Amino acid sequence: MGDIMPNQVPSIRLVAPLAAFAAMVLAACGDDSSATLTSPPVPDAALIAQGKEIFRHDTFGDESQWTDTLRMHEVISAAVDPVTALSVGLKVDAEALPPAVVQGIEDGSISLTSPDTTVALLKLGAVVGVEGKVENVNGKDTLTRVGITCALCHSTVDDSFAPGIGKRLDGWPNRSLNPGAIIALSPALSVAQKAVYNSWGPGKYDPRFNFDGVNGPQVISPAYGLAGIHRITATGDGEDIAYWNRYVGVTQMGGHGTFVEPRTGVSVVNGPDDLISSKLPALQAYQLTLEAPPPPAGSFDLAAAARGQVLFAGVARCATCHSGPEFTDANLRLHSPDEVASEPEPNGVPSYASRSATKMYRTAPLKGVWQHPPYFHNGSAATLDAVVRAYNTKHALGLSDGDMADLVQYLKSL
Ligand code: HEC
Numbered sequence: 001m002g003d004i005m006p007n008q009v010p011s012i013r014l015v016a017p018l019a020a021f022a023a024m025v026l027a028a029c030g031d032d033s034s035a036t037l038t039s040p041p042v043p044d045a046a047l048i049a050q051g052k053e054i055f056r057h058d059t060f061g062d063e064s065q066w067t068d069t070l071r072m073h074e075v076i077s078a079a080v081d082p083v084t085a086l087s088v089g090l091k092v093d094a095e096a097l098p099p100a101v102v103q104g105i106e107d108g109s110i111s112l113t114s115p116d117t118t119v120a121l122l123k124l125g126a127v128v129g130v131e132g133k134v135e136n137v138n139g140k141d142t143l144t145r146v147g148i149t150c151a152l153c154h155s156t157v158d159d160s161f162a163p164g165i166g167k168r169l170d171g172w173p174n175r176s177l178n179p180g181a182i183i184a185l186s187p188a189l190s191v192a193q194k195a196v197y198n199s200w201g202p203g204k205y206d207p208r209f210n211f212d213g214v215n216g217p218q219v220i221s222p223a224y225g226l227a228g229i230h231r232i233t234a235t236g237d238g239e240d241i242a243y244w245n246r247y248v249g250v251t252q253m254g255g256h257g258t259f260v261e262p263r264t265g266v267s268v269v270n271g272p273d274d275l276i277s278s279k280l281p282a283l284q285a286y287q288l289t290l291e292a293p294p295p296p297a298g299s300f301d302l303a304a305a306a307r308g309q310v311l312f313a314g315v316a317r318c319a320t321c322h323s324g325p326e327f328t329d330a331n332l333r334l335h336s337p338d339e340v341a342s343e344p345e346p347n348g349v350p351s352y353a354s355r356s357a358t359k360m361y362r363t364a365p366l367k368g369v370w371q372h373p374p375y376f377h378n379g380s381a382a383t384l385d386a387v388v389r390a391y392n393t394k395h396a397l398g399l400s401d402g403d404m405a406d407l408v409q410y411l412k413s414l
């Protein structure tokens with residue numbers, strides 16, 4: 001991508017003094033520092049592998065919430081056939097399917113309109129982000145426990161077998177998943193609660209509704225491209241990923257453990273045991289390996305993107321906040337709600353920042369931004385074009401239609 005970023009490549013004239021400066025620094029620091037400069041820390045492969053398993057398959061004991069309280073195992077067994085499951089955005093891991101099952105789906109001998117097939121897929125561990133315990137009850141495979149994992153919202157599949165069925169893409173937000181519609185199937189909820197959950201729509205979830213009762217769903221974030229960023233979530237609530245992993249694991253998924261946050265007054269203790277604390281280091285190590293996906297070949301116009309880059313760093317003032325290798329000033333500062341192009345919130349809902357620990361917003365990192373529309377914490381911009389137009393208005397940039405089109409091409413190249 002160097003060819004479309006001319007002003008990030010130092011010119012020949014700059015290279016020589018830089019090299020001389022580097023040599024001086026190295027000489028001043030002695031041999032030890034040159035060794036650390038050339039050998040980055042070796043990632044712990046075993047820890048990362050463990051984290052991947054946790055990300056995909058660990059429920060932290062949240063069956064207490066999804067089975068004992070919400071009774072989702074009853075709903076799934078009675079009414080959720082694979083066609084219904086795929087229609088609410090659940091994904092099937094094709095690599096977990098044995099050849100006979102693949103054959104049966106292809107030749108139609110396995111019914112995709114029977115809930116028994118969903119139970120069979122759960123038994124195979126093939127439903128992304130849903131873990132089921134299937135036991136033989138009176139000669140019939142019966143779903144007795146069900147729980148969810150991080151992969152439910154933060155993984156999708158590449159659709160290589162069929163729409164919704166393919167290889168896992170960990171860290172990609174599942175923007176077709178409708179978590180609200182799934183939760184609303186629970187027989188344990190009131191009509192009023194179901195109405196709120198059903199109002200969220202695909203790709204959105206409100207991770208604070210159960211505390212403050214405000215109905216302001218957030219787009220499900222990518223869980224990739226977070227290495228080196230020390231403000232986590234749209235509001236920068238935590239210094240590292242593990243902070244939010246504990247929050248979601250305990251307070252949203254219903255996993256066993258504790259979460260305490262004096263800034264918002266949230267304090268939750270689930271279960272008699274702690275099934276999450278010991279797993280946080282591995283989970284975080286795995287997430288830090290998930291890189292933002294590069295733009296597909298031919299997905300943007302190179303010349304327009306080069307012009308857009310000049311605008312981004314210049315008159316459009318984007319780089320005053322979207323700075324550095326991750327395109328964010330998150331490690332330096334957060335921004336007040338009046339600085340963002342995404343407020344006021346839709347439908348007169350209170351500011352999401354006001355519901356958070358920091359009351360501020362983090363500049364969103366932009367690598368892989370082509371991959372995950374809609375944009376902004378509340379999804380108020382459907383496309384990158386809408387994002388740029390929102391800034392043009394809110395920040396009174398005076399950009400022409402051509403300038404805005406060039407900026408969009410640049411964003412698509414990141
Ligand atoms: C029901 C859906 C859902 C599940 C399950 C879920 N998350 Fe999230 N996640 C979200 C939403 C929505 C946000 C956006 C919250 C915000 O920015 O305030 C988010 C944000 C995040 C972020 C912040 C990303 C950033 O840009 O800073 C991380 C990291 C994350 N989740 C990891 C996890 C992990 C790890 C798990 C499992 C322990 C998990 N999530 C489970 C919905 C979910």
Ligand code: HEC
Pocket residue numbers: 234312316317318319320321322335339340341342361362363364365366369374375376377378384387388391392407411
């Ligand atoms: C004052 C600081 C600031 C400036 C200037 C700024 N941004 Fe942002 N940007 C942010 C913040 C903060 C967010 C997160 C807002 C939210 O989530 O609602 C964001 C979000 C975005 C997003 C959405 C990313 C996502 O994951 O949904 C895009 C795209 C973006 N900005 C592009 C731009 C472009 C292009 C410009 C220049 C025209 C620009 N920004 C100028 C601070 C800024």
